[in-house]
Amino acid sequence: MNTTILAQAANEARGLSMDAVHACNSGHLGLPLGCAEIGAVLFGESMRYHPDAPKWLNRDRFVLSAGHGSMFLYGWLHLSGYAVSRNDVKHFRALHSITPGHPEFHETPGVEATTGPLGQGIGNAVGYALSGKRAAARFNTAEHTIFDQHIFCLHGDGCLQEGVAKEAIAFAGHNGLDNLIFIYDSNDVTLDAMAVLTQGEDAEEYFRSQRWDAVTIDGHDLDAIAKAIEKAKGDKNGHPKVIIAKTLIAKGIPEVAGTAKGHGEGGAKFIDAARAGLGLPADEHFFVSKQTEDFFSEKKAASAKAFDAWQKTYDAWAKANPELAAELTAGVAHTTPVDLSSKIPAFASDYKDATRSAGSTVINAVAKAIPQLITGSADLFGSTKNYIKDGGDFSQGNPLGRNIWFGIREHGMAAICNGIAYDGLFRASGATFLAFADYMRGSIRLAALSHIPVTFIFTHDSVGVGEDGPTHQPVETVSGLRVIPNLDVIRPGDAEETAGAFVAAMLRTDGPTALILTRQAIPLMNELSVEERRDGVLRGGYIARKETGALTTILIGTGSELQHAMAAAAELGDGVRVVSLPCFERFERQGADYKESVLPKSCTRRISIEAGVTDLWWKYVGTEGKALGIDRFGISAPGDVVMKELGMTKDHVIAAAK
């Protein structure tokens, strides 16, 4: 290892961060400066990557969980030759730049996850590691190794203080994800203050108690960093690894280094002296020396060779294993069988069960058609019913298992699913009760922001849960999810709509879907054909019962309340139409003509019914309409009793119409 040039590159990376933060007068200097030697070793020595093939299947993945230190990542991506130019670095945090304030997936080559909300990247890295283990088990053969990558995650004290990180770390240790290497930027500083004010645990002891290997090193010692990483990569001992790197935050700006003032942009005003202290030229900002450039272009040439060698192995493997290769290609491309719906058998016309039970039938049919589908539950498989029969359980001994036992770790589950989805080889889904969706919200929001196709399965979707009472009876949660941009929320009204909902989730490649399923039995709405109902879900909304005379009234329902709208319409007579609206977001994406054909503007007598808060419904019922819902918390009693008490019956719809 050429420590002279790596030390020089580290200081130039410091200079890039100082100049970028100074130019936009915002951003974080502490981590990019404190972790410069770590960056030099990762990008200059230890990680396998090829800047011209940022999606190389066998690259080492790098997740910057401490996303506030984004200039660390942009600086090293630039130096190592990714398509992140000097100009991009100069436009750090500027409008439409590829160097946004915090790393965003899809925006910048080499950025593996959207990070910034602390702790999330740790969960994502665990998801990547799970995906890597599964990919190796599924695709490697005795003759060919396609996958043997490591997952690196750089995080600080902040990530480690978050609950989501603790959940994911426990999961990784328990499942023996020894392809995972954390580098803990342990600088004893957070944002407000020295970390001693808020934390006192022994990090090594903590990680070891979670079945991780832990070592503490000087985070500025290039040799020590490289040695620790080499050892971590070599130890295939069933333990994830953490390298606790003791660093000096904002190293290079003596006025703020080692203190909370070094965390943000506060040090930027001292950069002239700091740059001189690091040996950077006073008259050239965003300086990169010829030696550093040469070093990384040589490294890039070596990476290209390694990539070509892997490509040859891949080609030979694909030739020898065409079926596996087709499966992998379909996974990477998120290809879904076009006739997926036809692979889900129709339910018998007298089927009457909970949509979670219908979901069980459906997910098993989908799992047969889509081998990439994996699913998990936060200790509620028995209730959420999304278990893939014959799929096996994921574990250290069985990385091929398609069912993931997340334990009671909802937030961790969602962040890990996001990591699997970022990797993009498998289709991730995870389940719990809808009332606990808020525990996962931070990750759901990031899935939506990052345009990754995770399926979140939520059962026990309303006061219909019954006796467990208001703690377990969501009323505000469906609407709370609907307001997250780019999240499709589907609340199917019968078993066939449930089939349509799963198809919709699988067809979606540019964002997550939340499936909202009942605990209690509901009947099939047999007035339309199976195809019409499934297709209706793909459109988000459709006419579930057409008026027989001149249209006077539109009843709109979702989920378990659709049946009440249908029954009310049958009694109310000729001019009444029922619209099933299981997914607002999909409906909004339809053309104006289709929307008008379902909800004609001329008909202002509209009533909606949904067992949840009413606020979002006014855009569909209008000021002359009525929104029947539940604008309060629920009650502990049998589900049908609670529904009746809170106005969710056919009779309430009829009364409202009259």
Ligand SMILES: Cc1ncc(C[n+]2csc(CCOP(=O)(O)OP(=O)(O)O)c2C)c(N)n1
């Ligand atoms: C969930 C979340 N809460 C709060 C913040 C705001 N924030 C950004 S960095 C930071 C301190 C992080 O401390 P540490 O991880 O030690 O980073 P360092 O100060 O060493 O850069 C905080 C509170 C955030 N980004 N995400």
